[in-house]
Amino acid sequence: MAQSEQLLSLYKQMLIIRYTEEQLARSHQMGLIHGACHTYVGEEAIATGVCAHLRPDDAVFSTHRGHGHALAKGVSPREVVAELFGRATGCSQGRGGSMHLFKPEVGMMGTSGIVGPCILQAAGAGYSFKLLKTDQVGVAFFGDGAVNNGAFHEGLNLASIWKLPTLFICENNLYATEVPFSYSSGNPHVGNRGPAYGIESLTVDGNDVLAVYEAAEEAVQRARGGEGPTLIECRTYRTRAHAEGMRDAGYRTQEEVEEWKERDPITRYNEWLLENEEAGTETLAAIEAEVKEMVADAEEFGRNSPWPEPETVSEHVFNQR
Amino acid sequence: MRELTYVEATLEALDSAMARDPSIFVVGEGIGERGGNFNTTVGLYEKYGPERLCDTPISERGFVGMCAGAAMTGTRPVVDFMFLDFILDAFGELVNQIAKMQYMSSGRLKMPILLRGAIGIGHSAATHHSGSYYPIFAHLPGFRVVVPAIPSDAKGLFATALQSDDPVLFLEHKSLLFNRGDVPEGDYTIPFGQARIAREGSDCTLVAIGSMVDKSVSVCDKLAEDGISAEVIDPRTIAPLDMATVLESVNKTGRLIIVDETFQPCGVGAEIAAQVIDQGFDDLDAPIRRLNGAHVPTPYSPPLELAIVPESDDIEQCVRDLLAE
Ligand SMILES: Cc1ncc(C[n+]2csc(CCOP(=O)(O)OP(=O)(O)O)c2C)c(N)n1
Ligand SMILES: [Mg+2]
Numbered sequence: 176m177a178q179s180e181q182l183l184s185l186y187k188q189m190l191i192i193r194y195t196e197e198q199l200a201r202s203h204q205m206g207l208i209h210g211a212c213h214t215y216v217g218e219e220a221i222a223t224g225v226c227a228h229l230r231p232d233d234a235v236f237s238t239h240r241g242h243g244h245a246l247a248k249g250v251s252p253r254e255v256v257a258e259l260f261g262r263a264t265g266c267s268q269g270r271g272g273s274m275h276l277f278k279p280e281v282g283m284m285g286t287s288g289i290v291g292p293c294i295l296q297a298a299g300a301g302y303s304f305k306l307l308k309t310d311q312v313g314v315a316f317f318g319d320g321a322v323n324n325g326a327f328h329e330g331l332n333l334a335s336i337w338k339l340p341t342l343f344i345c346e347n348n349l350y351a352t353e354v355p356f357s358y359s360s361g362n363p364h365v366g367n368r369g370p371a372y373g374i375e376s377l378t379v380d381g382n383d384v385l386a387v388y389e390a391a392e393e394a395v396q397r398a399r400g401g402e403g404p405t406l407i408e409c410r411t412y413r414t415r416a417h418a419e420g421m422r423d424a425g426y427r428t429q430e431e432v433e434e435w436k437e438r439d440p441i442t443r444y445n446e447w448l449l450e451n452e453e454a455g456t457e458t459l460a461a462i463e464a465e466v467k468e469m470v471a472d473a474e475e476f477g478r479n480s481p482w483p484e485p486e487t488v489s490e491h492v493f494n495q496r
Numbered sequence: 497m498r499e500l501t502y503v504e505a506t507l508e509a510l511d512s513a514m515a516r517d518p519s520i521f522v523v524g525e526g527i528g529e530r531g532g533n534f535n536t537t538v539g540l541y542e543k544y545g546p547e548r549l550c551d552t553p554i555s556e557r558g559f560v561g562m563c564a565g566a567a568m569t570g571t572r573p574v575v576d577f578m579f580l581d582f583i584l585d586a587f588g589e590l591v592n593q594i595a596k597m598q599y600m601s602s603g604r605l606k607m608p609i610l611l612r613g614a615i616g617i618g619h620s621a622a623t624h625h626s627g628s629y630y631p632i633f634a635h636l637p638g639f640r641v642v643v644p645a646i647p648s649d650a651k652g653l654f655a656t657a658l659q660s661d662d663p664v665l666f667l668e669h670k671s672l673l674f675n676r677g678d679v680p681e682g683d684y685t686i687p688f689g690q691a692r693i694a695r696e697g698s699d700c701t702l703v704a705i706g707s708m709v710d711k712s713v714s715v716c717d718k719l720a721e722d723g724i725s726a727e728v729i730d731p732r733t734i735a736p737l738d739m740a741t742v743l744e745s746v747n748k749t750g751r752l753i754i755v756d757e758t759f760q761p762c763g764v765g766a767e768i769a770a771q772v773i774d775q776g777f778d779d780l781d782a783p784i785r786r787l788n789g790a791h792v793p794t795p796y797s798p799p800l801e802l803a804i805v806p807e808s809d810d811i812e813q814c815v816r817d818l819l820a821e
Contacts, residue, residue: 209620209798261620261797272622272796288624290554291585323553324585351554353530359553426530485803489792 177227177388182453185227185384187462189219189441192243194470195252199242199259202474203419208259210272215243217382217414220440221346222247224387225314228395231281234300235314236293239274240346240413241286244316249281252473262480269483270491291326293317294343298330301339301404310399314342320351322365331372331406340398342391343406346381348413353426366408374404381409382440385447412438497678502644502668503535505651505679506612510537510574512683513658514544517572520658521548523559524576533578534614534673560586560611564593567609572658580613580667581627594663595638606661607638615643616669616707617757617794617805626794628706631763633665634735640664640688641735645709647677649732652686659685669707669757689736693745697727700751700815703742703768704728708755708806715811726815734764742768743776750781751818755806760788782821787814 177185196214203212215222218240226247229235237244245255250266258265259273266278274288284300287293293315300313321327322345334341345365349356357363369376375397379386387409394405412435416423423432448454500508514520522537528551531538541549552559556577563573577583583590590611597607615628633639640662644650650668657664694704695713704712709730716726727745731738746752752772754765765786772784790804 210622210796211625261799267796269797269800270795272620274624275622275796288622289581289585320554323555325555325557352526354526354551354553358551482799483795483797485799488790488795488800488803492792 177385179453181227182448183458183462185223185388186444186448186454186459187466188223188227188247189384189444190463190466191252191469192219192222192246193441194466195246195255195473196242198470198474199256200415200419202256202260207478208273208419209261210274211239212259212273212419213240213417214413214415214419215240217435217439218346218348218411219243220384220387220444221344221381221409221411222316224384225316225342225344225391227388228391229282229312229314233312233314234282234284234297235316236284236296236300237276237286237316238290238293238318238321239286239288240318241276241316242273245276245278245283245286248278248283250276250278250283252470253476254278256473256477257480260477260480261482262477263483264476264480290318290321291324294321294326294330297341297343298334298339301334301341301398302337304340305337310340312340312342312395312398314344316344316346318351319345319347319349319356319365320354320359321345323359331374331404334404335373338401338403340401341404342394342398343404344391345406345408346411347408348411350417350427352417355426364408366406369406374406376406376408378408378410381411382438382443384440384444414439497680499676500647500679501674501676502647502650503673505647506654506668507536507538508679509651509654509658511540511543513655514540514548517658519571520574521550521571522574522576523550523552523563525552525554525578527551527576532576536576536612556582556585557589561589561593563609564589564597564607567607568597568605572608572610574610574612574658577611577613579625580615580629581624583611583613584627584629591636595636598662599638607663608661609663610657610666611663612666612668614670614673615667616671617789617801618671620796620798620801621670621794622796623793628667628758630665630667630734631758634737634764635762638663639735640733642666642688642733643706644668644732645672645694645706645730647675648679649686649692649730651679652684653688653732655683656685656688660688667706671707675710686732688733689738690732691738691741692730692732693727693741694730695726695728697725697749699724699749700726700753700819701742701745701749702726702728702753702755702811702815704730704755705734705764706757708757711808712755712811715808715815719812719815724815724819737767739768739771739775743772743779746772746776747779750779752780753785753787753814753818755787755811757789757805759791760786761791763788782818785814785818787811
């Protein structure tokens with residue numbers, strides 16, 4: 176069980192993601208975001224609960240829905256917002272946008288516009304750490320959609336046969352764009368697939384930050400201790416459209432969306448903290464105010480940041496050291 | 497004539513072919529009820545049902561390999577990649593299986609498979625959603641590579657692709673998809689390997705590909721005000737490539753520029769230039785010029801993105817410079 180201080184930091188981290196995403200959604204409507212923007216609203220508990228156990232030298236590999244992973248891994252809201260605004264101060268210097276967020280300095284090894292590679296790369300990080308005899312871990316976040324990709328099968332098997340220190344975190348939000356997982360997968364469960372690969376696996380409520388926190392704690396310990404990989408299926412739901420500006424009808428019902436909003440991970444955790452007297456309303460309100468200010472500052476920073484210089488466009492195709 | 501968008505034009509060709517040929521089926525992500533991310537299959541699910549408009553999991557290697565097997569056994573798959581970038585996950589199936597199958601089987605097997613996807617740089621789609629890659633496919637024996645620039649060509653070439661027993665890559669630049677243009681009603685085909693002269697002229701030849709065709713025509717219309725007469729050729733298919741039309745034009749103009757958004761090294765422009773030097777050397781009055789996108793992965797930020805694509809100003813300057821040679 177997490178300590179009081181840790182409990183509040185989980186709350187703050189989820190809010191940082193939520194408020195940043197809501198800001199990005201508004202900015203998208205205002206035309207400040209130039210490309211795609213897939214928000215993580217409703218899924219904040221997962222990145223938060225997992226990354227709470229990671230150090231800056233642990234390596235996270237993410238998806239097209241990766242703002243939350245970047246923020247939870249220690250990329251600042253300023254750097255995320257500026258990147259989506261296409262500015263030189265963004266974490267990828269404006270080269271990447273939403274689907275190419277990089278900050279290796281804190282172990283954020285990239286979000287990705289291609290579904291699947293993060294699973295393999297996290298196994299590769301595990302291979303490095305095993306070879307180098309460190310106790311670092313590699314972590315892949317990926318959606319239910321990626322489970323049907325060959326990368327899932329190959330990555331899990333490779334991690335299994337070499338007992339790699341890797342976490343495979345599946346964010347099962349029931350849909351890949353508009354395609355239900357129940358249609359696209361012959362086995363509607365992910366958390367029970369570990370035995371097929373000879374690895375540990377489990378399913379948790381992905382909207383319960385403490386459940387994710389506890390499952391990840393054990394998995395990280397297992398990985399650091401040389402006992403191999405873990406697959407964790409986190410059941411969750413995205414409450415906004417697949418991407419900002421996209422339609423959000425025709426494939427799921429409004430009732431379903433509302434039902435999941437009732438299970439909002441932040442509201443639930445707020446209530447839990449109050450009920451268990453881990454925090455009072457004033458403490459929580461103070462955190463909310465602090466995060467709001469942080470995000471407002473990030474937006475302003477992004478808006479006022481310089482554009483990248485066109486002359487720099489060919490830099491970094493190859494190593495320049 | 498009535499106008500259609502580029503996407504509506506291919507949809508008409510697909511619908512008509514599917515009505516006639518029950519062996520055609522489409523696979524891809526969101527191409528069923530949803531009608532395709534780029535509206536490529538709107539309304540077909542209602543007409544032809546889930547077996548012929550098959551929504552797939554995110555299994556590119558899987559469904560491409562599966563479609564190879566289907567094409568070898570009597571059906572005609574259409575693989576809709578949405579963004580062409582996703583085809584790369586199936587590269588082994590494409591190069592080692594699909595492109596080589598007819599040869600390996602001494603012509604006893606056919607490979608009637610149509611692979612389509614949106615290509616090109618624009619709208620800050622960034623580097624995983626901006627690729628074109630057609631020079632790579634044109635490099636390999638066994639593929640037909642189609643890059644239409646206008647709606648009427650898109651329809652006729654799509655119809656040809658649906659009759660081809662060779663694997664066809666049908667590549668649709670994102671900036672063209674919702675352009676409108678005159679499109680004939682009824683069925684018609686446009687043969688592969690037959691270029692279109694998009695604009696006639698006598699001082700200089702521009703071979704432009706995909707999104708560069710309309711851009712080049714507009715630039716040349718403007719240059720006409722200064723008495724410059726430039727010809728624009730749209731090859732329409734990169735493989736096969738209609739060199740006869742290019743050579744004939746260079747014979748007339750003596751000057752050649754190839755305008756192509758894809759990378760310059762080992763690219764389409766290099767191939768066209770080499771063939772002109774080989775077969776039309778004496779017709780040339782000046783060096784051959786190539787205008788390409790910068791040789792970098794596609795950046796996200798608008799000022800960076802703008803810096804890597806040949807723009808109208810670049811084309812205009814290139815023509816003026818070449819005429820001054
Ligand atoms: C290889 C590949 N194929 C297709 C796509 C297009 N695409 C982007 S997101 C997406 C759905 C992903 O669903 P899931 O993995 O469940 O993640 P979610 O969006 O639900 O978080 C698809 C098909 C892609 N990015 N990469
Ligand atoms: Mg999903």
